[in-house]
Amino acid sequence: MKTNSPYKLLAISFLLLLPCFSFAQDIPAIKKVFRDFQAGYSKRDTTMTESFGNHLFAKDIFVLGTGSEEWVSGISAAKNLIKNDWAYWLNLSIDTTKLNLQKAGNVYLFAMAGTAYLQFPNKEIAYGYGMGQINNILKKETDNRLKLLALAQESSNLINEIEKGGLDVRYQIRLTGTLILQNGQWVFQQLVYSFPYPMQRETAGVK
Structure with missing residues (x-):
């Protein structure tokens, strides 16, 4: 029976290990993508959404947000969604220690956990924020019936959150999606924000 030479076995082993080497080499660059993503959400500078999107998004990116109308394709629409997030949405803290990659x-393909949160110094500011959210919804909705329904739902939710839950608002959130290599840099091609169901406020500190 013919046996394989040590050189042939070594070559086979090397080929089998190539994917592992590639994965290990990609990790630092991919982690930087998430650090830059977090930096943008921490600063929330709406004048920087253009450069943020150009740096981190593929041209054909698809983003699925938590809002019913936040279903967008293409880099221009994705930049607008991010700008709206930074202007009106909750703060976002992602936990890169729980980054799952395949x-x-x-x-x-990636999946990671995080916290969406707001902290108010007093009720007056909390209700002021709530009024801003309601006015934003009313500006977007054109049907008067839907306006009233949105007003009733959002108002009751906000009052319940502030009066019963307190001024420290935190929810678990998950980010999933895909990353591709574009012009030598890893960028988001798909990005999905989702809250676990049922949504429950958490009391732990920001990660």
Whole structure:
């Protein structure tokens, strides 16, 4: 029976390990993508959404937000969604220590946990924020019936959150999606924000 030479066995072992080497080499660059993503959400500078999107988004990116109309394709629409997030939405803190990555060909699938939160110094500011949210909803909605329904629902939710839950508002959130290599840099091609169901406020500090 013919045996394989040590050189052939070494070559086979090397080929089998190549995907592991590639994965390990990609990790630092991918972690930087999430650090830059977090930096943008921490600063919330709406004048920087253009450069933020150009740096982190693929041209054909698809983003699914938590709002019923936040279903957008293309980098321009994605930038507008991010700008709206930074102007009106909750603060976002992602937990990169719980980043789950899987490679499929030249694409990375990712899933990670985080916290969406707001902290108010007093009720007056909390209600002021709530009024801003309601006015934003009313500006977007054109149907008067839907305006009233949105007003009733959002108002009751806000009052309940502030009066019963307190001034420290925190929810668990999950980010999932895909990363691709574009012009030598890893960028988001799909990005999905989702709250676990049922949504429950948490009391732990920001991660």
